[in-house]
Amino acid sequence: MSSGLTVREYDYKKPTWCPGCGDYTILNVLKKVFASLNLPPHRVVIVSGIGCGSKLPHYIRVNGFHTIHGRPLPVAMGLKIARPDLTVVSIGGDGDTFGIGAGHMVNVPRSNIGIVHLAQNNGVFGLTTGQPSPTAPKGFRGSIYEPFKPVQIALAAGATFVARTWTGNPSHMEFVIKEALKHVMAGYGFAFVDIIQYCITYNPLIFGEPFITYYKKREYDLQKDPDYDPSDIISAFRMAYMNGDKVPMGIFYRDTSKKALEIEYGLIDDPPGLRELKEVDVSEILKKYM
Numbered sequence: 575m576s577s578g579l580t581v582r583e584y585d586y587k588k589p590t591w592c593p594g595c596g597d598y599t600i601l602n603v604l605k606k607v608f609a610s611l612n613l614p615p616h617r618v619v620i621v622s623g624i625g626c627g628s629k630l631p632h633y634i635r636v637n638g639f640h641t642i643h644g645r646p647l648p649v650a651m652g653l654k655i656a657r658p659d660l661t662v663v664s665i666g667g668d669g670d671t672f673g674i675g676a677g678h679m680v681n682v683p684r685s686n687i688g689i690v691h692l693a694q695n696n697g698v699f700g701l702t703t704g705q706p707s708p709t710a711p712k713g714f715r716g717s718i719y720e721p722f723k724p725v726q727i728a729l730a731a732g733a734t735f736v737a738r739t740w741t742g743n744p745s746h747m748e749f750v751i752k753e754a755l756k757h758v759m760a761g762y763g764f765a766f767v768d769i770i771q772y773c774i775t776y777n778p779l780i781f782g783e784p785f786i787t788y789y790k791k792r793e794y795d796l797q798k799d800p801d802y803d804p805s806d807i808i809s810a811f812r813m814a815y816m817n818g819d820k821v822p823m824g825i826f827y828r829d830t831s832k833k834a835l836e837i838e839y840g841l842i843d844d845p846p847g848l849r850e851l852k853e854v855d856v857s858e859i860l861k862k863y864m
């Protein structure tokens with residue numbers, strides 16, 4: 575049944591991102607997905623870190639929590655434990671998620687807490703003017719390491735939903751983020767989405783080719799492959815290691831056999847954040863100090 579929510583109900587302040595930045599696409603897609611799932615703004619919380627993309631909660635009319643660099647995941651997890659009745663979305667840049675917050679990226683998925691994490695993966699530290707992020711290819715702007723592998727790490731860490739999309743294909747992103755939220759809302763647990771994001775200012779070219787052309791030529795929609803089975807983790811790893819001529823996009827893995835942490839431990843029926851504070855008589859203790 576539709577409650578009649580429209581995309582416009584999520585409009586808020588005007589973003590300050592560079593014109594052409596992929597973060598606009600992520601913002602617009604999120605509004606569409608929330609409206610299509612009939613999620614009232616007061617029932618949603620977006621928790622972000624620090625970075626260009628992490629300003630997103632300022633630009634959308636839902637509850638927002640702009641935390642510190644690298645920490646959207648643990649804060650979102652704590653929030654979901656206290657208020658499992660709310661829809662909690664964690665969002666952060668690739669610096670946030672795979673650099674300073676990498677420990678959380680490994681440990682939060684295995685808790686199977688019912689939140690979605692969206693990684694704004696633009697290959698750079700945008701806010702601090704373009705240093706290479708952990709996902710930057712070796713050699714890019716002085717990076718001396720092999721890049722971090724978001725999908726492989728999410729699979730290995732135990733995420734029960736793992737997907738990849740990109741900012742050049744908004745309808746694909748809408749499909750993927752909606753499926754991620756549906757996974758969480760069905761009580762199956764943690765969902766991770768790697769969003770390959772355009773940074774027009776500091777990372778407009780991918781191996782010398784314009785961002786859009788590069789990924790348009792190579793995007794390979796997993797859900798258009800009739801032989802691809804996203805419930806098979808070995809196939810998911812095989813696809814995750816594919817790169818070069820084909821860049822797989824879509825749902826790599828979906829496990830609907832597990833329960834989210836908040837369901838397994840009964841928090842959903844008795845949200846800790848809504849329990850009444852009990853009155854405690856402290857008069858005897860206070861007497862000691864009088």
Ligand SMILES: Cc1ncc(C[n+]2csc(CCOP(=O)(O)OP(=O)(O)O)c2C)c(N)n1
Pocket residue numbers: 624625626627628642643666667668669670671694696698699700701702707
């Ligand atoms: C603890 C801490 N370390 C470093 C910084 C400086 N800092 C702010 S944003 C940022 C990187 C942002 O990059 P990313 O997370 O990829 O987000 P983007 O700006 O690309 O969206 C850094 C290093 C900080 N604010 N706090």
Ligand code: SF4
Pocket residue numbers: 590591592594595596597626627696700701772773774775776
């Ligand atoms: S620097 Fe890059 S990521 Fe930051 S707002 Fe500009 S285009 Fe977007």
Ligand SMILES: [Mg+2]
Pocket residue numbers: 625667668669694695696697698699700707
């Ligand atoms: Mg970044």
